[in-house]
Amino acid sequence: MSILPLTTRIDANLGYACNNDCLFCYFKERKRTRNSISTQQAKRLFSRIKRLGIETLEITGGEVTIRDDIIELIAFAKRDLRFKKITVITNGSRFCDEEFTASASAAGVDDVLISLHGSSARLHDKLVGRGGAYDNAVEAINNVIRAGISCRTNTVVTAYNYREASNIAALIYSLGVRKVNYIYFSPLDDAANVETDLWVRYSDTASHIRAMLSLYKDKFKAISIKVFPFCLLGGYEEYITNFFQNIYDPYEWDFYNRVRIRRNMLQRDLAVAAGLLLFMDIRRILQIGFRKSCYESIVRVQSFRECVKAHVCRRCKYDYICPGIWKSYAQRFGMNELNPVLGKKIKDLDFCLRKRFSDYPIEPYA
Secondary structure: OOOOOOOOEEEEEOOOOOOOOOOOOOOHHHHHHOOOOOHHHHHHHHHHHHHOOOOEEEEEOOOHHHOOOHHHHHHHHHHHOOOOEEEEEEOOOOOOOHHHHHHHHHHOOOEEEEEOOOOOHHHHHHHHOOOOHHHHHHHHHHHHHHOOOEEEEEEEEOOOOHHHHHHHHHHHHHHOOOEEEEEEOOOOHHHHHOOOOOOOOHHHHHHHHHHHHHHHOOOOOEEEEEOOOHHHOOOOHHHEEOHHHHOOOOOOOOHHHHHHHHOOHHHHHHHHHHHHHHHOOHHHHHHHOHHHHHHHHHHHHHHHHHEEOOHHHHHOOOHHHOOOEEHHHHHHHOOOOOOOOOOOOOOOOOOOHHHHOOOOOOOOOO
16 A cells, blocks of 8 residues: 655746757757746746645756846745745756845755766766856855755766766765756657757666665765666666656645646546546545545556557566656667566655655655
8 A cells, every 4th residue: 555645746847948958958949939927927836836745845947046036036935935845956056146045945945966977077068058066056056055055966867977976976966966867868748859869778877776776875865866667677677767756756746736737637637537437446446535546547647658568567576556668768668678577566756755754745846
């Protein structure tokens, strides 16, 4: 039975304007063709999210800190709407300024999630398409930690940096960060059409991720390996968060309400109905309850659209809790890397997360 509670965290995307030009960006076209939302539109979005019972708001873009109103919006979310936690997702280009960091802290930001994709300026700046970005990110981490704000990092794993997994972890650890995400390059939206060859095989990446985890799993408070097959990271399954685990991971977003906010309630409910009919059996629904069943059904619909499995996956004990791999990955590399892990079938989507969050409920920013 799934014993972890559903996440109560969600993102508020304020637009796609950004001062980086990341090779792996999901929104390259949208940065050029769509405007950021206004201050009042942002406040209405925050208010709508709050009415849904969301406790943690993650403000994202684009690069939200280049907005002139970002401090006002943080204060509105914290003081007026009384969100318990406010996160800003950023490349660090404003938090590298001490005065800005102090203003954000005073306004009520609790947590800053900073992108760091290389252990050197050469590599990081190449990946994000802006000179000086590495120095900005490092100084931002220093400022955020000095200000007493929780700091986490995102690293997108690509063909350029997968061998650097341990070096990046060493840098992040030396800077004082204790919560990290490694996100395998996801060919979604505009990133599906990237010209640069960012792809790397899971099997080539796995040994470097394993080496990093063996060195740092007991040093970091939280490590998440995102969008990675369980069968290729044996012994470290508890660190994997895929589509199905997102809804139970306290650091991830509430996809059920996210669809409602980004699209509309009708599309959300249609997706839930399809998921209940196609992917959920009555025993599962009775076991976990209707609310969790709705959440599980919608992520299953998402994975059905985006992912594919090999025939051998049916024999794997993780079959039910693993979404498979990106369809575009399978088209590029095939699925011969996937090897079933034999054993009793696991049915609970949060099974591998339980060890990572064994003391749940946790305070994510402690």
